[in-house]
Amino acid sequence: MVFFTLSITHVGLAFTLLVVYIIARTTSWKHSSLPLPPGPRRIPLIGNLLDMPSKKEWETFAKWEEKYGATCLILVFGQTMIILNSTEHAVELLDKRSAIYSDRPIVPMGGELVGWNRAIGLLPYGKRFKKYRRLAKQLFGSPKTMEAFHPVEEEEAHRLLKRVVSNPEEFANHIQKMAGATILRVTHGYRVQEGEDPFVKLADKAMLQFAASTSSTGFMVNMIPARVSFQLTLLCSVPTVKYVPEWVPGAGFHKIAKEWATNLEETVELPFEWVKAQMANGTAEMSFLSSMLSQQPTSKEEEYDVKWTASSLYTGETFYILPTNDSRTGVAQVSFFKAMLLWPDVVKKAQAEIDRVIGNDRLPTFADRPNLPYLNALALETFRWHCAGPTGIPHRLMADNIYNGYFIPKGRQMTHNPSTYPDPWVFKPERFLTIDGQEPQMDPRDLCFGFGRRICPGRVLADASVFISCAMILAVFDISPYVENGVPDAPPDIEQEPGLVSHPSKFRCSITPRSNKALSLIMGDES
DSSP states (O other): OOOOOOOOOHHHHHHHHHHHHHHHHHOOOOOOSSOOOOOSOOBTTTBTGGGSOSSOHHHHHHHHHHHHOSEEEEEETTEEEEEEOOHHHHIIIIITTHHHHOBOOOOIIIIIIIOGGGSTTTOOSSHHHHHHHHHHHHHHSSHHHHGGGHHHHHHHHHHHHHHHHHOGGGHHHHHHHHHHHHHHHHHHOOOOOSSOOHHHHHHHHHHHHHHHHTOTTTOHHHHSOHHHHHHHHHHTTOSOOSSOOTTSTTOTHHHHHHHHHHHHHHHHHHHHHHHHHHHHTTOOOSOHHHHHHTTOOSSHHHHHHHHHHHHHHHHHGGGTTSOOSTTOOOSHHHHHHHHHHHOHHHHHHHHHHHHHHTOSSSOOOGGGGGGOHHHHHHHHHHHHHSOSSSSOOOOBOSSOEEETTEEEOOOOGGGGOTTTSSSTTSOOGGGGSOBTTBOOOOOTHHHHTOOGGGSOTTHHHHHHHHHHHHHHHHHHEEEEEOEETTEEOOOOOOOBOOSSSOOBOOOOEEEEESSHHHHHHHTSOOO
């Protein structure tokens, strides 16, 4: 799928740059006497536009750290962006100063035009954002409240095992199915159909569009700051002042935005109306929505908040367990399969722990988790080794700030930083265990789920999902190189694909039951 095609004449481009130049010359910006953070040298008019990477942004940002330090600054059409490559700096700014670092930047395509600024990921920091988080926290904001949904997660993980044993080559699709089924059960009380499910299909499509529409380089409208867009439309003398009109060269994004906005509305509204119908006839399962709606919201505004909170939780799990591109793969669990293929010794250690603690006459449950330290460490390493959102969604500073002697005007390589995680590309669960008196390394969940008041509200659910699926898979399956015509595949690389949500590069593996006893557990009663 091609998300951005820029059709623009040389005359149109020259006109656009001329207007941007006029705006840049006539728009004042209050400077502090302190210097700005260092960064790549800027070109007049366009700033660092040509320095912006078209893919795998985190690799370029990591190189900038080596040259300019852990905090560097770039400008694109006058829009200031600060790149934080240091855990220490991210915690200091995004956690400790979260009162002014918790807003989101305006993303014209994805946020304003498609409508994702109504979901918690891009929702501006304020009263509604705080309410969304408060609603989500009530039901599963902590491991204790999440316990009510453990049976659902165990059931869906067991269904995953059945799908894998019946068609192991499609393991990535089965992971996607389990992930979507789990979050829909939790948020809407909806049981996903076997085969193609209409609600999962809607969400898959919406999340592909979210990733594309929020990319900093996918659409020209996302690269031009709001004040430039505003003044461009004024200079063009059109009724609307919010966006460049459709007749301007390169403004074909309007048509795409309308199509994607329609899909987003359906993704939010159809499951919500389904829950209301189930509640009306007394057949609704316990879920986030049924729990919230049973409290009888007294206004349309309260119903709106509950509806968008539920949808935000569902679609927001994309970074960790939902599909990320047209191959319909999930992130964390698929990277787990690749890691197990590359590090068979890890598989043996995890399976030895399962056999010792649980035996071979039942599947692991959440009740076993306290007694499975190596499995817990393996789940943590799965999050760290392949960070699903390597750059994260940007924060927006709500007031000028001073940090380390630099002026930060208003307006992460972290999980693979060798100073935090030695041998960062090695999959090593032991790094999170206390061995021979050595303290565990930093918990990656403190990094990969975001910072401060923007930390992922569904992180407890994502953590539980990854643990139970990894535990059940290792309890009953062996993972080995894929064999074709008698020749095993070479070991896969450890590359990450580009995108706001980054998934593992493609690979194949062989997945077989460990024994006849394991097969009987897989095919047994799901309850």
